[in-house]
Amino acid sequence: MAESLFEAQNRIIVGLDVGTTKVCALVARKGPGQPPEIIGVGQSPSRGLRKGVVVDIAKTVASIRGALEEAAQSAGLVPEHAVVGIAGDHVMSTNSSAGLTVRKSGRVIDPNLRDRVIHKSLNAQVPRGYRVIHAIPREFILDGVDGVLEPLGMSAKLIEVKTHIVLGAIPSIANLVKCVQLAGIGVSDIVLEPIASAEAVLTPDERELGTALIDIGGGTTDLAVFNEGNICHTKVLPFGGNHVTRDVAVGLRVSLEEAEAIKLKNGLASRRLADPTAVIKVKDIYSHRARSVLTANLADIIGARMEEMFAMVKRELDAAGMTKLLAGGIVLTGGASQLKGIEKLAHESLGVPARVGRPTNIVGPAAIVKNGVYATGVGLLLYSAAHTDDEKHDVAGDGGLADITARIKNWFTQDISFTLLSGKNTKP
Ligand SMILES: Nc1ncnc2c1ncn2[C@@H]1O[C@H](COP(=O)(O)OP(=O)(O)OP(=O)(O)O)[C@@H](O)[C@H]1O
Ligand SMILES: [Mg+2]
Incomplete structure (x- = not known):
């Protein structure tokens, strides 16, 4: 049957947040130039994860299947692929840089050249047993001129890049992908959860001024720090709201x-x-x-455990040299950020003003779009929407970013049976 104009112009995207306490599947419709609109929601308790990592395949598959079936039913369609969030303290991140000298004078920077310099920045940064989840160009420096966000079409003799690289342990990534596939849906992309959450709740001003996103879930607390519009630090810490619950159980018997x-x-x-x-x-x-x-x-x-958690976050931010970059403050999200009075405690513990962030730029049921519990799921939809817009750009024939992303992916996926996502600068 011929595809209608409506179908051709609207595509379906699925965000799958496999959390420690819940699995959440969001199905959205995305029209050209429109924010994604959530048309299907599914959620089930998560049974097979600890601290963000799969520890029981059968239970994880059942949880994912439950969420997917509910989402598919409410959307009235069966989606084929999902963008999947990843976390866990196997995730490592680092900043890197590299430079390339162009021999042919006047050569215009094309996607291939851009890829090569990004690829070079990954050299020696990927330890045995790890894979690149994101390689995000933070800025390019062309013949010593810094602050270039997109070098395509420009000319330079010396092309340098600064990248933020996110790595994950291969078995942890493979187990997650396997669970999703066994639950009956393909994996189109893998996105680090705090990068997805940031996509949903941070404003462009916060990214510019310097802001730490802290997503406090059940088993993990995920950090993503942005400055001058770009991501500069990510970390997944192995504690969350479930530790608070355990303390309450022990403390009150x-x-x-x-x-x-x-x-x-x-x-x-x-x-x-x-x-x-x-x-x-x-x-x-x-x-x-x-x-x-x-x-x-x-x-x-509750306060004692939350203070201890914020102290660990502060140690992480201090050790990474990030605390001085937070002119935009702290944005809290995730289920545990719903705790009453958390902003004040975060401000006192971290020394920076804090607000609770809720998803924006998305259309859908208020219970989802106004609740930080769903920031990662919504962020996965927004990340995917931004990413695929680039693909459309590419189809238009002018060599867009998605082409580059796909090729970088291939560099790292030769011995792994699924497509890994390489990052890109998703700043609007
Ligand atoms: N109103 C609330 N007050 C305090 N804590 C809350 C509230 N609502 C939810 N939480 C806590 O949030 C946590 C779950 O958060 P969330 O749904 O973001 O986790 P998750 O995504 O499944 O886990 P993770 O991201 O760690 O893998 C639980 O510990 C829950 O007790
Ligand atoms: Mg989560």
Whole structure:
């Protein structure tokens, strides 16, 4: 049957966030020049991951399948490919640089030359057992003139590039891809989760001024730091809201299930926010009897762990030399950023103003687009939308960025059975 004009102009994209606590599949329709519109949502509890990494294939496949089937049903279509988020503390990132001297004078920089210099910046940066997830050009320097974001069509004798490189351990990447494929959908791209979340919640001004995105999930806390419009640091730390729940369970002697429910309903980031006389009833895990607990004591337990987590984030930002670059502040997202009073605690712990970020530039159900829990899923859609616009650009015949991206991918995928994503500068 002939493709209608509507079908030809609208494409379907799927963002698959395989988190430690939930798997979320979002199906969106993207028309030319339009923001993606979410038309299908599926979610299921995540059973087979620890700290962002697959530890049980069968359980992970079942969770992904559950989310995908629900999303497909609500969208009324069966998608073929998904953009998948990746995290876990196997992920490493580093900044690199390289230069190339052009022999033929007056040669215009074409995609091939641009690729070669980016590729050169990866030399010696990929340890055995690792693969490149992103190789993002931060800036090009042409004959000593810096700040060039796109060198295509320009001429120079010396082309230099500064790149941000994200690497992942091959077994961890392969296990995730295998689970997604076994759940019945192909993997079109892999995107580092904090890069996706940043796509959803950071404003262009924040990226320009210098901002750290902190996505606090269940098992991981993901960082992405932007400055002068470009990404300069990424890190996945192995702790999150599930650690807070465990502390509440131990501290109040209740089951994990009850601890989670209490945290969501009555949790506060600091004792100072609590009514000093307010109490809640909890059921003792040993005696099964009801007990009264001051909400201020609950806030103490939660606040202590959150402070410790922010202290680790600060150590990471300090060690990477990022703290001085944060004129735009901190943006918090992820499920655990929903905790009441978290902005103040983050500000005090990190020494920089913080806000809670919610997805923007997307059309869809308010419960999804206004909730930081879905920042990664929405970010995957936005990342994919930006990426494929470039492909359209390329189809138009003027040698766009997607062509380069595809070729860089191939350099690193020869002995791996799926397509790995190489990064690109997705700054608007
Ligand atoms: N209102 C709330 N207050 C406090 N914590 C919350 C709230 N809502 C959700 N959380 C916590 O957020 C965490 C889950 O966040 P999220 O859905 O972003 O995780 P995930 O993406 O599955 O995990 P990860 O990114 O670590 O792999 C859980 O620990 C949950 O308790
Ligand atoms: Mg997450």
